[in-house]
Amino acid sequence: MGILHDIGKYFLMIKLSFSKSCKKEVLYKQIFKEINDLILDSIQIVSILSFFIGGVVSIQMALNLENPLLSKTLIGYATRQSVILEFAPTFISIIMAGKVGSYITSSIGTMRVTEQIDALEVMGINSLNYLVFPKVIAMLLYPFIITIAMFLGIIGGLLAMTLTGVPSESYIQGIQMDFESYHITYSYIKTLVFAFVLATVPSYHGYYMKGGALDVGKASTRSFYWTSIIIIILNYIVTQLLLA
Amino acid sequence: MIEVKNIYKSFDKTEVLNKIETVFYRGKTNLIIGQSGSGKTVLLKCLLGLYEVNSGEILYDGISSKNMGINEKLEISRQMGMVFQGSALFDSMNVLENIRFPLDMLTEIDENEKNERALKFIERVNLKDAIEKLPSELSGGMQKRVAIARAIVMNPKYLFCDEPNSGLDPKTAIVIDKLIQEITKEYNITTIINSHDMNSVIEIGENIVFLKEGLKIWQGTNKEILKSKNKEVDDFVYSSELLKKLRV
Numbered sequence: 115m116g117i118l119h120d121i122g123k124y125f126l127m128i129k130l131s132f133s134k135s136c137k138k139e140v141l142y143k144q145i146f147k148e149i150n151d152l153i154l155d156s157i158q159i160v161s162i163l164s165f166f167i168g169g170v171v172s173i174q175m176a177l178n179l180e181n182p183l184l185s186k187t188l189i190g191y192a193t194r195q196s197v198i199l200e201f202a203p204t205f206i207s208i209i210m211a212g213k214v215g216s217y218i219t220s221s222i223g224t225m226r227v228t229e230q231i232d233a234l235e236v237m238g239i240n241s242l243n244y245l246v247f248p249k250v251i252a253m254l255l256y257p258f259i260i261t262i263a264m265f266l267g268i269i270g271g272l273l274a275m276t277l278t279g280v281p282s283e284s285y286i287q288g289i290q291m292d293f294e295s296y297h298i299t300y301s302y303i304k305t306l307v308f309a310f311v312l313a314t315v316p317s318y319h320g321y322y323m324k325g326g327a328l329d330v331g332k333a334s335t336r337s338f339y340w341t342s343i344i345i346i347i348l349n350y351i352v353t354q355l356l357l358a
Numbered sequence: 359m360i361e362v363k364n365i366y367k368s369f370d371k372t373e374v375l376n377k378i379e380t381v382f383y384r385g386k387t388n389l390i391i392g393q394s395g396s397g398k399t400v401l402l403k404c405l406l407g408l409y410e411v412n413s414g415e416i417l418y419d420g421i422s423s424k425n426m427g428i429n430e431k432l433e434i435s436r437q438m439g440m441v442f443q444g445s446a447l448f449d450s451m452n453v454l455e456n457i458r459f460p461l462d463m464l465t466e467i468d469e470n471e472k473n474e475r476a477l478k479f480i481e482r483v484n485l486k487d488a489i490e491k492l493p494s495e496l497s498g499g500m501q502k503r504v505a506i507a508r509a510i511v512m513n514p515k516y517l518f519c520d521e522p523n524s525g526l527d528p529k530t531a532i533v534i535d536k537l538i539q540e541i542t543k544e545y546n547i548t549t550i551i552n553s554h555d556m557n558s559v560i561e562i563g564e565n566i567v568f569l570k571e572g573l574k575i576w577q578g579t580n581k582e583i584l585k586s587k588n589k590e591v592d593d594f595v596y597s598s599e600l601l602k603k604l605r606v
């Protein structure tokens with residue numbers, strides 16, 4: 115009952131965010147601000163994480179493929195597959211549920227508890243359109259972040275292998291092996307789904323929160339909980355639909 | 359002028375406003391007073407249209423809130439300004455941007471004119487030296503003045519203030535009260551102020567509505583309230599020991 119109510123309210127929120135639009139110039143300005151806060155400000159942490167994860171993945175692949183009968187190219191192949199299919203889109207999105215998600219929930223939640231949202235409504239401004247819509251649009255650039263994560267993950271693997279003494283030619287050969295472009299398509303479809311979840315679920319938790327400053331922290335925690343669970347479940351569903 | 363006709367408002371099962379019937383006059387500082395929890399904020403938010411009333415009707419200079427279409431509602435709400443209890447300034451914007459905000463969002467006038475208009479109101483509330491400051495860098499009294507300027511920058515017909523001087527020292531509180539009163543006269547606005555502060559009642563109470571537990575108990579002016587024979591009003595007015603001693 116409680117969950118059904120929330121789901122209904124969530125979809126209603128999305129509908130309202132896309133209706134009764136504010137002035138174009140205002141929205142452009144908000145979109146640029148959100149691109150800065152949500153996308154550009156995330157590049158650094160995503161880069162560091164994916165570089166090292168790529169390194170660790172390749173080391174573990176190498177450990178499991180120590181059998182001299184197996185070709186070393188498999189390391190590159192397996193690293194590429196794990197990074198492109200799961201680590202970049204899903205793992206990074208869970209991290210982003212923490213970083214971007216808690217930022218969104220706490221900034222909108224603060225506006226709620228300090229009556230800034232009421233102030234917008236009193237002025238006759240559709241506050242959902244003003245606050246949520248630009249975030250959804252900005253997150254259309256999220257695949258850009260995931261591309262960086264894919265690239266740096268694979269480079270991280272290459273570097274780790276060079277340091278462990280695996281010849282880089284065989285790693286590079288590996289990452290070019292049996293390339294299926296459909297996997298990339300699958301990955302980017304997932305990414306766009308996650309982008310939408312990352313923009314809207316934390317907004318929902320901030321927008322409809324009640325209470326004072328202390329509750330903003332609680333709302334952020336709850337927002338992370340739900341955003342990550344929804345991402346993991348959607349990951350399963352999308353994979354089932356597209357790959358199984 | 360805002361006429362309130364027999365309104366009821368409840369949340370789920372708790373009744374908050376019960377059969378409120380009153381009038382708020384143009385060009386006057388109308389006060390809604392009463393203890394914390396008596397329903398002042400809810401009444402104000404009903405007048406603002408933020409809450410839907412369960413029954414009854416509100417007339418804005420004769421225009422009824424009943425059966426109002428979305429566009430009519432928007433039209434009326436464009437004529438309202440609101441000063442929130444905690445000021446509700448946008449914390450990522452400086453003073454000028456906060457005051458310009460309604461102009462940016464709702465009007466098509468050009469940049470120069472927007473700045474001119476915003477500056478006129480900034481001067482009116484004496485904030486010329488703080489134009490570039492962020493809300494977090496301002497004192498409580500200055501934040502209130504920014505909130506007042508933001509509320510009147512669109513030349514509203516109706517101005518609502520929810521406990522505008524709560525959290526301020528008594529001297530600043532009176533400055534803010536007086537400022538609101540002056541603006542009300544200058545622009546001939548129907549101003550409605552929530553308060554539980556006896557200082558405001560005496561200073562600017564031109565038309566006072568006294569609420570208790572969601573009921574309107576009494577209505578009158580600041581001169582009348584001191585001589586009211588009503589027991590509940592008396593309890594409220596003379597709740598401070600100092601006033602009791604000064605009582606004649």
Ligand SMILES: Nc1ncnc2c1ncn2[C@@H]1O[C@H](COP(=O)(O)OP(=O)(O)O)[C@@H](O)[C@H]1O
Binds near residue numbers: 372392396397400401
């Ligand atoms: N959104 C709401 N939902 C349920 N009850 C509310 C809501 N807003 C106010 N109330 C209740 O209405 C009563 C009056 O509140 P309020 O108008 O805020 O009082 P005050 O006179 O202090 O401004 C209180 O008992 C409060 O608990």
Ligand SMILES: [Mg+2]
Binds near residue numbers: 398520552
């Ligand atoms: Mg109140």
